Amino acid sequence: MKKKRGALYYLKRDFWLYLCVLPVIVYYVVFKYLPMAGIVMAFQDYNIFKGVLGSKFVGLENFVKIWKSQQFWNSVRNTLVLNLATLAASFPLTIALALMLNELRAVKFKRVSQSLLYLPHFISWVVVAGIAQNMFNMSNGTVNKVLESIGGGPVPFLSNNGWWIFTYILCNIWKEIGWGTIIYLAALTGVDESLYEAAYLDGATRIQRIRYITLPMIKSVAVTMLILNVSSMMSIGLDAPLLLGNTKVMAISEVISTYVYRLGIEKAQYDLATAIGLFQSLVNIIILVIVDRIAKCMGEEGIL
């Protein structure tokens, strides 16, 4: 018969293990959960000197203010446009690149290509923005010089709204496409070689083998990646838009994260910025749940 033991017994038995977890719990409480409590600012007329405890509650006033703000809706639109455009371009390209890498038979060539393709992932956005400025500059950028030499006019890659979106997507793809293939290649290492051999003996062409063996193998990974990407439609990294953006393309480069940064840190309007952050988190969670449901209805595994 199993004896029921008190919490104290386990605490004593696994004392060292609990001690290991303790600093991590403290870390999460202080740097993750305490800020969550700070969300009450979104419902306050926050006063820096009175603090969270002393400030007056104003209900949903901050949300009403945001709702009426044209700048806020612009940032929402820009976030969605940039995220959707990047996803539409990078999702199929990543899968295509993974399929190509998977078809390579020369082991050494494959390994070297992969190493070089992963490298941009580790480069900071500051550096990427610096490189982009150097290459896509209107007056002396390499790309425009090349275009000029073949008779094209200088293209305002960084100073025209439409072209800026293009440059933004290009930089994102350049940075992350190689890294993105890892997860697909990982899924493909599990494929039984004998499947390919059997298909080959049956006279299947390369395209047919990809179509009927490789693609089904990565389908569930692709769906998961799609769910993850779609469910974070409302959040966008601050780095790329802030660093690639400039005053000329502010109308398109101002996204939610950069807007929160400018409003909260630069203008010290903590309550409004927090309200926007909360709104964004809630929308993200709602989309995540919906997309997950849809995926499950379609017979996929989902992620929740």
Place this chain on the structure above:
Amino acid sequence: MTRKKKKMSAAETLLYVIVTLIVVICIYPFLNVLACSVSGKAAVLGGKVTFYPIDFQLDAYREIFKQQSVWLSMQVTCVVTLSGTMLGLALTIAAAYALSKEKLKGRKIISGFMLFTMYFGGGIIPTFIVVRGLGMYDTYAALVVPSAMSVFNFIVMRTFFRELPKELEEAALIDGAGDMKVLFQIALPLSVPIIATIGLFYAVGYWNDYFSSLIYIQSAEKFSLQLRLRQMLFANELNQASMAAEGMGTQAMSESLKMATVVFATLPIILVYPWLQKYFVKGVMLGSVKG
């Protein structure tokens, strides 16, 4: 049969050509920056530099060695990266090891407590206020501690510990070793590849970080290298009109200088990369297994 074989190899060749092209496009920007940083002023300004230097010279690098602020930032970033990586690894290993033990009561609740923060968080501003409230504003601690641990790395590490062979551990336990002895003498020596991977992730995160510096640091002598670099790149954009007035020479010089600083800020990553990259693919695969 022979015809078919020939056709296959044509497709194969095409595949290799395409992949080679993609790889070339991928590394071209690096070569361009490197070439620009060691090229003559006129060539850089004229946009003539592609992937090899024109009028080779090292003036920009000599200039960097004279820039006190760049060296200062380099030191800040080195200190922050080293201490941050150590702290991150220590926290991650400790938590992942303890929570990988099935006997530990409450491990699911604690894991859930951590995982929840992946989906919901306070956001920039409340975090900023907490960090400032702790008295960390304008200190190195603000650059290190708030971003010390990532849930993703924790999941990778925990998955790895779970998959370690149980026999070794049981044998040690029978010999009277405690959990901590098992961690240091059995689990850690077996986890060198995964520790290298996660260490790389943390180190790169700290090395590339400019945002913490941007919001938490006020004194210029505590700026991280990336923030300094951003200022150099950004200042030029702001002052382009005045630069042109000063004459082309100044602008071209600072253009090479910018690129030299970019090289300077990227070099450490490119140097450690080949040594660690054989490990990290496995790490990412472990992380992709559902937490």
